């Protein structure tokens with residue numbers, strides 16, 4: 001089956017900054033794929049290359065097996081996009097936006113149905129968008145992305161501007177779209193939201209894809225995915241703790257976070273930790289959350305790397321972006 005998204009060696013260089021470096025990634029039909037990474041990791045740049053808003057420096061990208069540089073109209077016809085920093089027309093009403101989107105796609109959706117799907121008030125839809133809150137703008141933009149029941153939804157930070165209620169609705173919409181067979185590729189900082197809906201996640205760090213798998217498999221990669229939280233009394237000797245080589249220990253004040261495999265015996269672990277000169281006063285065990293995985297995969301890197309996040313990119317380099325209108 002042709003992958004919905006396929007990149008190979010995909011790279012984008014802005015002057016000194018490598019925004020995306022040698023990205024090879026495949027997203028299969030029907031998958032909900034969460035694209036994660038800290039600020040400046042290269043998520044939006046990757047999405048922009050899928051949409052041909054930005055041209056790669058090297059490598060290839062295919063969407064539905066097509067090249068965005070040559071076939072962007074065909075790709076857009078089968079895709080719904082919620083871009084980062086949505087551009088809406090303040091003077092037009094929500095209803096006008098949806099009518100426009102339905103017209104462009106030649107779709108048979110009704111405005112009312114779209115409004116209901118994103119829980120945007122029908123009366124509010126008659127108001128100009130200039131008066132909308134951030135959350136309302138986000139809901140409207142999502143409704144526009146849903147027009148025509150696209151085969152692929154690309155959502156850049158869809159939870160932006162949404163309150164917890166809106167986030168839950170966004171989760172439901174993503175699940176409903178997946179249930180009808182759509183592929184969903186979305187970026188997010190809200191890890192719990194990603195954990196709730198994604199079949200697989202890709203974690204970007206400084207332009208590099210540092211992990212890609214299901215959340216459960218990533219847990220297994222992370223030494224079995226058990227976290228032991230400890231509170232200790234006494235002087236914490238970080239070097240001595242680092243020398244306990246069968247676990248990874250994070251230290252914040254008197255709290256230790258220990259990543260370890262399931263077969264590590266807690267009593268032996270505590271004995272080894274107390275041998276460094278502290279007394280353990282509290283112990284808790286939990287499974288690694290996506291938050292733990294995210295921290296483990298994105299806390300590492302040599303800060304002199306060429307792809308360093310936000311490495312003072314001069315303004316003049318921003319014109320390397322090749323804007324392309326679809």
Ligand SMILES: Nc1ncnc2c1ncn2[C@@H]1O[C@H](COP(=O)(O)OP(=O)(O)OP(=O)(O)O)[C@@H](O)[C@H]1O
Nearest residue numbers: 014019039040041042043044045309310317318321
């Ligand atoms: N047009 C541009 N000109 C120069 N540098 C850019 C441009 N666009 C992005 N960059 C740089 O590329 C890197 C990746 O940025 P990108 O916006 O893709 O990250 P992101 O993961 O989407 O971040 P965020 O989560 O903050 O939106 C950053 O260092 C950014 O400063």
